[in-house]
Amino acid sequence: MSWQNGAREATPLLGGYIPVAISFGMVAVQAGFSVWQSILISTLIYAGASQFLFVAMVAAGAPWGLVVVMTLLINARHVVYGPSIAPWLPKSRWWPFLSHGLTDQIFALALSRLPQLPAEQRLGWYSGAMLLAWFSWVAGTAAGAIAGEELSRHWPLLGEIMPFALPALFLVLLAPRFTSRTWSIALGATIAVAMLLTLYGFTNASIPLAAASGALCFYLAKLTIRAGGYRNG
Amino acid sequence: MDNGFWLALLLVSAGTLGMRFLPLLWMQRHLLKQKSQGGLASIPGWLSVLGPLMIAAMLGVSLVPATADWSTWLATLLGALSAFMVWLWTKSLGWPVLAGVSSYGLVILLVRISTGG
Numbered sequence: 484m485s486w487q488n489g490a491r492e493a494t495p496l497l498g499g500y501i502p503v504a505i506s507f508g509m510v511a512v513q514a515g516f517s518v519w520q521s522i523l524i525s526t527l528i529y530a531g532a533s534q535f536l537f538v539a540m541v542a543a544g545a546p547w548g549l550v551v552v553m554t555l556l557i558n559a560r561h562v563v564y565g566p567s568i569a570p571w572l573p574k575s576r577w578w579p580f581l582s583h584g585l586t587d588q589i590f591a592l593a594l595s596r597l598p599q600l601p602a603e604q605r606l607g608w609y610s611g612a613m614l615l616a617w618f619s620w621v622a623g624t625a626a627g628a629i630a631g632e633e634l635s636r637h638w639p640l641l642g643e644i645m646p647f648a649l650p651a652l653f654l655v656l657l658a659p660r661f662t663s664r665t666w667s668i669a670l671g672a673t674i675a676v677a678m679l680l681t682l683y684g685f686t687n688a689s690i691p692l693a694a695a696s697g698a699l700c701f702y703l704a705k706l707t708i709r710a711g712g713y714r715n716g
Numbered sequence: 717m718d719n720g721f722w723l724a725l726l727l728v729s730a731g732t733l734g735m736r737f738l739p740l741l742w743m744q745r746h747l748l749k750q751k752s753q754g755g756l757a758s759i760p761g762w763l764s765v766l767g768p769l770m771i772a773a774m775l776g777v778s779l780v781p782a783t784a785d786w787s788t789w790l791a792t793l794l795g796a797l798s799a800f801m802v803w804l805w806t807k808s809l810g811w812p813v814l815a816g817v818s819s820y821g822l823v824i825l826l827v828r829i830s831t832g833g
Contacts, residue, residue, distance in 0.1 A: 657772055701769070
């Protein structure tokens with residue numbers, strides 16, 4: 484069954500999703516949101532970084548208009564995800580719902596796996612992966628909002644260790660892309676810029692900025708290699 | 717929480733869904749149009765470059781430890797190396813992630829035990 488395959492291949496995501504969702508549930512309740520409100524935020528917005536910002540800004544008493552604008556700005560990177568995987572997605576009336584689950588991680592997984600799957604299995608695969616990730620995020624938030632402090636008292640290291648599943652997964656998804664000098668330069672530069680921006684505290688802007696720098700490197704490297712080829716040839 | 721919360725939640729949810737769904741819908745229609753005109757249905761070149769670079773950026777962001785000190789950097793380095801080595805060996809998704817998390821966790825545990833933390 485293709486949806487089972489999707490759910491199975493999305494399982495490594497849970498190591499990253501559940502501990503972060505538990506933290507979000509705890510933070511939201513501490514900021515004055517009720518358990519139900521915290522769960523609703525995770526169910527409806529379903530975008531990690533922007534949810535933390537939403538809660539922090541509300542707790543700090545920021546105007547609602549500013550909360551909406553800032554939260555949407557952080558999520559603006561999502562506009563390139565759908566078009567990037569569109570060639571491998573069949574038409575379906577379920578897309579208005581299914582695209583709700585197009586997070587950073589599901590996009591990364593889908594971009595790597597969908598081209599390898601037969602066309603008739605893609606919708607099922609995506610649905611299984613997306614639903615598992617979404618449910619784990621909502622369930623993790625509920626657990627954090629209801630019993631977050633107790634969970635972190637019982638398993639203090641688990642929340643620190645399990646999120647490493649995300650960089651490990653991204654690494655595995657990216658490794659087959661180092662296929663040429665141009666790609667290696669662009670990917671290496673993107674990783675380095677993203678790490679630097681994160682280290683200097685620009686975590687929210689680092690994904691689009693690093694990807695844009697990487698694209699610049701890609702086209703510059705391509706031009707340089709082509710120019711070198713003409714000189715030698 | 718006042719009514720502002722519900723309105724903000726609604727706007728952010730609808731806006732985020734729109735940013736995920738509308739570009740997808742637009743590209744699906746664009747590809748169908750290309751196909752119906754007898755052309756080869758393909759996405760713009762810059763978009764196929766940007767996709768893998770977004771994953772690389774996510775990797776860069778997630779590699780930086782939440783509490784950055786020598787032990788978490790060492791754990792990150794060894795965790796990433798283990799994941800990569802197991803990927804070279806198995807070319808699968810799950811096993812490299814398991815190996816990466818195990819190595820990362822082992823280093824953190826050993827450092828905690830040796831420093832009595």
